[in-house]
């Protein structure tokens with residue numbers, strides 16, 4: 018067999034193992050996820066069993082013209098998601114190379130590596146889902162866009178303020194405009210490590226590879242959306258009363274909007290559900306829920322006092338003179354609320370468990 022094949026197999030076993038190690042470190046230290054960590058480790062170890070001395074001894078790094086070649090993208094990876102994506106790509110490519118050249122080395126290597134490649138695809142999909150849900154649970158502030166000449170500048174300014182969840186909502190634009198706007202916003206959100214959700218339209222969410230879709234009571238049912246979107250993507254549902262809320266949870270929504278807390282020109286004609294809907298959600302809702310409708314710098318305190326831990330806004334950010342500052346203001350209020358709740362929780366636990374008190 019040609020020595021080049023040994024070198025190809027050696028290089029790609031290394032490449033796949035290194036990529037897996039990068040992914041494993043995030044599963045272990047970033048996600049504290051024992052199962053994913055174990056899966057990466059297992060795959061690495063299995064690859065190691067194929068890295069025989071005949072392949073290792075073919076290595077000739079000084080004469081390898083590929084060692085000096087790098088791509089500009091390798092130097093800059095904006096977010097953890099980019100790091101993971103690049104390394105999954107690396108592992109999958111390396112496994113494919115092993116599979117193909119393995120055919121002229123040992124058929125059993127080809128079989129084993131093919132099986133591993135499918136395991137890596139599954140792991141990638143599980144990690145994407147996990148990453149999305151973790152970000153959703155962490156998000157306290159949710160911006161819904163409104164049509165504006167400066168929509169991109171406003172959303173970017175909001176992302177600079179630390180926003181991590183954005184919904185693209187435009188009820189009037191034509192489909193081509195929606196497609197272009199959604200594409201650009203999705204790219205921008207992902208550059209800043211934020212989730213990107215599309216309002217109403219499952220087809221548009223799929224077309225731009227959004228993180229999910231938001232559906233109202235008159236949009237597609239959640240079950241059907243789940244069939245179309247799969248388990249990887251987030252599905253949000255609007256709720257306006259206790260029945261809507263109960264149903265959305267039963268149907269498997271990942272999060273809900275709860276409102277309108279106050280009447281709002283953004284959703285003219287819809288009567289306010291009031292702070293009672295916030296109190297009800299606090300008691301009854303086990304999934305992330307965002308109070309919505311008429312929430313701004315003046316009303317947010319009452320909404321938080323009624324029990325909301327997450328809020329969603331349109332005008333308060335889209336029409337703010339300084340969206341970055343507006344986001345920082347909301348985040349500070351939400352964070353203060355979270356800290357005081359954690360303090361209360363620990364104080365309660367201490368009072369129960371501290372034997373010296």
Ligand SMILES: Cc1ncc(COP(=O)(O)OP(=O)(O)O)c(N)n1
Pocket residue numbers: 159161184186216217231232233234235236253254255256273274275307309329
């Ligand atoms: C987070 C969130 N909550 C509620 C809504 C409203 O959805 P819907 O009732 O479908 O109304 P439209 O937004 O489609 O006019 C939302 N978009 N986001």
Ligand SMILES: Cc1nc(C(=O)O)sc1CCOP(=O)(O)O
Pocket residue numbers: 161255256274275276277278281282283284309310311312329330331332333
């Ligand atoms: C889009 C939307 N849905 C609502 C609901 O209650 O389902 S309230 C709302 C508009 C919220 O806009 P603003 O922050 O400008 O009041």
Ligand SMILES: [Mg+2]
Pocket residue numbers: 216217231232233234236
């Ligand atoms: Mg809708």
